Amino acid sequence: xxxxxxxxxxxxxxxxxxxxxxxxxxxxxxxxxxxxxxxxxxxxxxxxxxxxxxxxxxxxxxxxxxxxxxxxxxxxxxxxxxxxxxxxxxx
Numbered sequence: 001x002x003x004x005x006x007x008x009x010x011x012x013x014x015x016x017x018x019x020x021x022x023x024x025x026x027x028x029x030x031x032x033x034x035x036x037x038x039x040x041x042x043x044x045x046x047x048x049x050x051x052x053x054x055x056x057x058x059x060x061x062x063x064x065x066x067x068x069x070x071x072x073x074x075x076x077x078x079x080x081x082x083x084x085x086x087x088x089x090x091x
Contacts, residue, residue, distance in 0.1 A: 001038045001039045001080065001081055001082075002038055002039060002078070002079070002080045002081075003036060003037075003038045003076050003077055003078065003079060003081070004037045004038050004039075004078070005036075005037040005038075005077075006034065006035070006036050006037070006073050006076075006077055007034075007035040007037075008032055008033070008034055008035075008065070008068055008069065008073070009032070009033045009035070010030065010031075010032050010061065010065060011030075011031050011032075011033060012028050012029070012030060012031075013028060013029050013030070013031050014027065014028045015027055015028055015029060026050075026051070029048065029050065029051075030048065030049060030050075030051065030061040031046050031047070031048045032046060032047040032048075032049075032061065032064055032065060032068065033045075033046050034046060034047065034068070047064045047068065049061050049063070049064045072091055075090050075091060076090050076091065
């Protein structure tokens, strides 16, 4: 499959209920929706990092956006992959 186009969209998603931990609470969260076009089909995925200082990892919306736009997407866009293993190796 040739990955012809990749679109990233940063959205804020409201939560039905506040998410609370000892450090505070949030009522919405970030998500990066990833849309991939290839060989006449479209696939969707997402990256959902927590805001800086609140999440359980060092990934933030900003760091994930940077990794996607400056590293991961350029490695695969326009390339042909015969298997998921090939794609994984490219990433």
